[in-house]
Amino acid sequence: MKAYFADEQKRHDPTFFLSSGAPQPNPEQPERAERLLSGARAAGLEILRPGNHGLGPISAIHSPEYIDFLQRIYERWQRIDGASAEVIPNIHPIARTGSYPASAVGQAGYHMADTSCPISRDTWDSACWSAWTAVSSADAVLSGDAWSYALCRPPGHHAFRDVAGGFCYFNNSAIAAQRLRKSADRVAIVDVDLHHGNGTQGVFYERNDVLTVSIHADPVRFYPFFWGHADERGEGLGLGYNLNLPLPRKSDDDAFLEALSMALRRVEAFAPDAIVVALGLDAFEGDPFGGLSVSTPGFVRIAEAIASLRRPTVIVQEGGYLCDALGGNLTAFLNGFGTVQG
Structure with a gap:
């Protein structure tokens, strides 16, 4: 089967990271892409370069x-006297219903x-190619592939x-789902990341054409x-x-698979086209x-369970x-x- 990745995705190389008030090396490093590429090749996937799809698929979500x-x-940040090398916010609005600031800060x-x-010099380019990777992977499924893998880096959910x-x-993930909506009346997103897919939830929270399901570590702490x-x-039509x-x-593994069984029952009730x-x-x-404590064999079981739905599927990293x-x-x-889906 096909996997998509562009070398431009490795240019984004963030350095700043703050965890519990302490500076740490940023864990979202370009080396992640190299190791994931090796993993995809070891699974026998054909690595293809995505196309440049322009801003249309991105603006369908953002x-x-x-x-x-x-x-x-x-570019604007660099004109600020004494600004940091990367764009890093130091103030946030309590609510986002007021006026829109003119300043870069x-x-x-x-x-x-x-x-x-x-955000550094190469972030924009890498983020665009990451999004286009998801689009190309979705297009492969729209063209008849049973499934495809999008090695998206930086991530997105x-x-x-x-x-x-x-x-x-x-x-x-949201961009891929919206792209699939070109021919799929209903799309389900199953998020199995350690962290809740809060952005994906926010994008579709008032929609009933995209089901969002997330299994993750309890966000209370x-x-x-x-x-x-x-x-x-959900709210409104999305309730x-x-x-x-x-x-x-x-x-x-067992706890994760038990939650996944509940998730997939909900997906089956939604009857998605993709x-x-x-x-x-x-x-x-x-x-x-x-x-969490999922093992390597646990990922096999997770994949088999999702594949058993036998729907056209885009796997987004x-x-x-x-x-x-x-x-x-x-x-x-x-x-x-692949063992289950073929």
Whole structure:
């Protein structure tokens, strides 16, 4: 089967990261892409370069105000006397219903949820190619492939329509789902990342054509803290089209698979024409974030369960950070999925 990736995605190389008030090396490193590429090749996938799809598929999810901000903010930031090397917000609005600031500093606070998504010279280009990777993968499925893999880096599921956050700039999973809507009346997004897909939830929270389901570490004491709780079910037309299944810290394979069984029952009730899997490998027991305890064989079981739905599927890479098993975990998932889906 096909996998998509562009070398431009490795140019984004963030340095700033703040965890519990302490500066740390940023864990979203270009080396992630190299290890994931090795994992995809080991699973026998053909690595293809995505096309340049322009801003159309991105603007189908993100506001023009936000896109303009991401495209221009680094250049504007460099004109500030004494500014940091990367765009890092230092003020955030309590509510986002007031006026829109004119200054670069104000707009950074308005459009960046936290400090874990610094913007450097190459961020815009890498984020665009990451989004186009998701689009090309969706197009492969629209053209008849049973499934495809989008090696999206930087990741995307924490990005809202007009807010970056959690290493994410464009919401690749949402972009893929919207692209599939060209021929699919209903699309389900199944997010198995360690962290709740808060941006994806926000994008579709009032829609009934895209079902969003997320299994993740309980946010009561874990990022993203303010989203991902079980009582968040959608609003308006979207009421009942969002399902969150938070798990206690260090939950193992069996606990994850039990939650996944509940998730897939909801997906089957929705009867989607296509599925997007937001694949986070950071639920792994040896991932640096240490939130859950899924094993490498556990990823095989997760993949097999999702593939058993036998729907056209786009697998979009989300989290999964540097550890010896990162590439092997991807290989395990892809092999498990391919064994069932074909």
